[in-house]
Amino acid sequence: MEEKYSSLEIVEESPNSGVFFLILNRPSRRNALSREFFSEFPKALHALDHNPEVKVIVLSGAGDHFCSGIDLSLLGSTAASSGSSGSGETLRREIMAMQDAVTALERCRKPVIASVHGACIGGGIDIVTACDIRMCSEEAFFSVKEVDLALAADLGTLQRLPLIVGFGNAMELALTGRTFSGKEAKELGLVSRVFLSKHDLHQAVRDVAQAIATKSPLAVVGTKTVLLKSRDLTVDQGLDYVATLNSARLLSPDLTEAVMAQKQKRKPVFSKL
Numbered sequence: 001m002e003e004k005y006s007s008l009e010i011v012e013e014s015p016n017s018g019v020f021f022l023i024l025n026r027p028s029r030r031n032a033l034s035r036e037f038f039s040e041f042p043k044a045l046h047a048l049d050h051n052p053e054v055k056v057i058v059l060s061g062a063g064d065h066f067c068s069g070i071d072l073s074l075l076g077s078t079a080a081s082s083g084s085s086g087s088g089e090t091l092r093r094e095i096m097a098m099q100d101a102v103t104a105l106e107r108c109r110k111p112v113i114a115s116v117h118g119a120c121i122g123g124g125i126d127i128v129t130a131c132d133i134r135m136c137s138e139e140a141f142f143s144v145k146e147v148d149l150a151l152a153a154d155l156g157t158l159q160r161l162p163l164i165v166g167f168g169n170a171m172e173l174a175l176t177g178r179t180f181s182g183k184e185a186k187e188l189g190l191v192s193r194v195f196l197s198k199h200d201l202h203q204a205v206r207d208v209a210q211a212i213a214t215k216s217p218l219a220v221v222g223t224k225t226v227l228l229k230s231r232d233l234t235v236d237q238g239l240d241y242v243a244t245l246n247s248a249r250l251l252s253p254d255l256t257e258a259v260m261a262q263k264q265k266r267k268p269v270f271s272k273l
């Protein structure tokens, strides 16, 4: 993990834990998403995905907030520069590259847990809805803010949020842009757990990440892949996909190791990816 990023930081939780923090690291701008972010984020996720030491990724924000959305100066300059081309083609390409940066979260085979405190606004919601698990503190607040900037959210929120909170809730949140609390995010199902304090959140996220890191990496990666694939397929197609995947993976030594460890009442030792 040698590469240095200007908008991000990567920190290993503790040596050999398998848990790595990917931190949005621009606290002076409340972790607003800069041009650098959109090129660095997919590279960082690719590097984490391909590092066999990494089992689980925790995505968090430095400072008092998770993410204040797109950098408003980037939004201004993107609109101004692409307006001159006339066809909208340049802007379309830029939007698609930004979408790709967010979708890199799903493309990464390792699970990503979003740990949200403070603000999670606009582009922040695009990001968390592409994560695999979301948790927050009670003081966290969320807004699908794009409508207030005269925009339809275009980096994934309108596609993924309805699958998480239901169509009607997503429609209401996106059309009003209203701010909702960490507690409401839990009631809506946007986050699976909410904690009294940022400290409790961080402890719980660590515990969950460490629990996942003890499992067979092959099984964890397989589970994420199958769930995401199946989300976009019929049940029949999803069953077909998992049958094909497992017919190769059941041959892995991890299965024998898991069964032996259960019998011998010891912790299993799984192979790295």
Ligand SMILES: CC/C=C\C=C\CC(=O)SCCNC(=O)CCNC(=O)[C@H](O)C(C)(C)COP(=O)(O)OP(=O)(O)OC[C@H]1O[C@@H](n2cnc3c(N)ncnc32)[C@H](O)[C@@H]1OP(=O)(O)O
Binding pocket: 028, 029, 030, 032, 033, 064, 065, 067, 068, 069, 070, 071, 072, 073, 075, 078, 095, 098, 119, 121, 122, 123, 124, 145, 146, 149, 154, 155
């Ligand atoms: C092609 C389109 C693709 C994607 C589009 C995405 C759309 C969106 O993301 S919409 C959402 C846009 N974001 C916002 O509207 C949020 C704006 N920020 C805030 O509401 C607040 O800053 C806050 C996040 C609630 C935090 O409040 P607070 O802790 O009181 O900090 P501030 O004093 O407000 O901010 C400190 C400093 O940061 C600058 N800043 C904050 N957010 C952004 C941002 N999104 N972009 C650029 N800069 C931001 C703020 O201006 C302050 O700067 P100073 O120079 O210190 O004054």
